Amino acid sequence: MKVVESLEVLWQTRKGLPGPVGFVPTMGYLHQGHLQLVRQAKKQSASVVVSIFVNPTQFGPGEDLASYPRDLSRDLTLLKTTGADLVWTPTSEEMYPEGFQTWVETTQVTQPLEGSYRPGHFRGVTTIVAKLFNAVQPDLAFFGQKDAQQAAVIQQMTRDLSYPIKIVIVPTMREGDGLALSSRNIYLNQEQRAAATVLYRALRAAESAYLDGERSGAALRSVMIETIKTEPLAEVQYVSCADRVSLQELDRVTDGALLSMVVYLGKTRLIDNWILE
Amino acid sequence: MKVVESLEVLWQTRKGLPGPVGFVPTMGYLHQGHLQLVRQAKKQSASVVVSIFVNPTQFGPGEDLASYPRDLSRDLTLLKTTGADLVWTPTSEEMYPEGFQTWVETTQVTQPLEGSYRPGHFRGVTTIVAKLFNAVQPDLAFFGQKDAQQAAVIQQMTRDLSYPIKIVIVPTMREGDGLALSSRNIYLNQEQRAAATVLYRALRAAESAYLDGERSGAALRSVMIETIKTEPLAEVQYVSCADRVSLQELDRVTDGALLSMVVYLGKTRLIDNWILE
DSSP states (O other): OEEEOSHHHHHHHHHTSOSSEEEEEEOSSOOHHHHHHHHHHHHHOSEEEEEEOOOGGGSOTTSSTTTOOOOHHHHHHHHHHHTOSEEEOOOHHHHSOTTOOEEEEEOSTTSSTHHHHSTTHHHHHHHHHHHHHHHHOOSEEEEETTSHHHHHHHHHHHHHTTOOOEEEEEOOOBOTTSOBOOGGGGGOOHHHHHHTTHHHHHHHHHHHHHHTTOOBHHHHHHHHHHHHHTOTTEEEEEEEEEOTTTOOBOSBOOTTOEEEEEEEETTEEEEEEEEOO | OEEEOSHHHHHHHHHTSOSSEEEEEEOSSOOHHHHHHHHHHHHHOSEEEEEEOOOGGGSOTTSSTTTOOOOHHHHHHHHHHHTOSEEEOOOHHHHSOTTOOEEEEEOSTTSSTHHHHSTTHHHHHHHHHHHHHHHHOOSEEEEETTSHHHHHHHHHHHHHTTOOOEEEEEOOOBOTTSOBOOGGGGGOOHHHHHHTTHHHHHHHHHHHHHHTTOOBHHHHHHHHHHHHHTOTTEEEEEEEEEOTTTOOBOSBOOTTOEEEEEEEETTEEEEEEEEOO
């Protein structure tokens, strides 16, 4: 496994990789969810490139950029074990040099949900992902279903910008009790960790209602809200039952609809989602 | 020479091209200026890809999108003679399908000059060039100095978005009397065509003043304005004496400064520029 930092060396090294090249962009502090992306990339590609970069432009003021967990040497050990071929760890100085002034913006699917609570977040995401795509030139790129809106945004951006890249969305990995794996779970104390299963329970409760015949989006959103309210440590920011491509809220729900939510446990902001089928 | 239309076929064909791949994006109706770009690309590349696409998103309301001259069969003959290997003629429907919503925007160097008179123009340019770069994945890309601000914008965008692409700026080709070659020259009647040399004369007059020791930006702009005023058919839109990278107007002028201007001959909008050295 080769580890490179500079863009110039990345470009050179990329040229020597056998294709198809699979790419897994990450912000590091890897967990099994990330490694699942790498494993999936290995199945579908001759070479696997992983980037580790905590992208400052997707964090808003007051968000956790400074405290975002980092452990590069552990990340590299995990990636080596999982079989990555090339790891790129760019610096902020090289990704956003003095005078940087070009942004990639997807204007519609970025508006609801995360977009409405994190203004500028998706502009940072689409800009950095475009830069990573340009530099790595992958044939396939792997993203987690856990960030459902991000997945929808990246798929839209990839189509719109004519990238010859197949986007593969990999199912969310969960702990035994249903909590979705996330780098931010490290912030939870023991009580919060126990309470955090409420996201999964709320999603599954809404799914049950759907499977029992409930087709009202408002009713399914209520089921989620009511479930979250049973957990005193949890504070809901939003729940959603939306079209999985446009992310517009649904009145009438059909198979393929996306349930999603953001819940705070103390200061920790957790996100989760479930596709109805 | 192969000619392809669909993105899918372009991607497939691109894979078989020997590198380095040189790319010349055009809006068609080719003249010797374009062919000079192709010739330069041939010198520096193993394969030359040319795109022909009249990009609707870089035309403003009231601009000449509908009447922009087109002659594909003549273009293809010229390109074959000049030695292009692959010509891509995408359709508007495939480049901007229903639901298209992603834009590439360079925010600073796009503001003055053309940017101030053609709002939205450079957003269209950077978006289409990013799409063309993504689809063609060239090693080198060739642009004319004639569109000086476009060249500066593309260089900034290429750096900012981490493209592994070398941008080559090719000197402007001129008629014997100095008129810069342009697809829009076809709009000029005989009197206007004769008057159109005033752009070149104004640039050279300012250069003379500079070579005689004039270092005031305001004075050089005046020289250009006064020269254009001697031509009754010509109406100046702007003249500029600016830094060639940032495009900010200069008070004190040094080598490398960019003189540029837009002049109307009737309804035809002509652009030209000159680098002081």
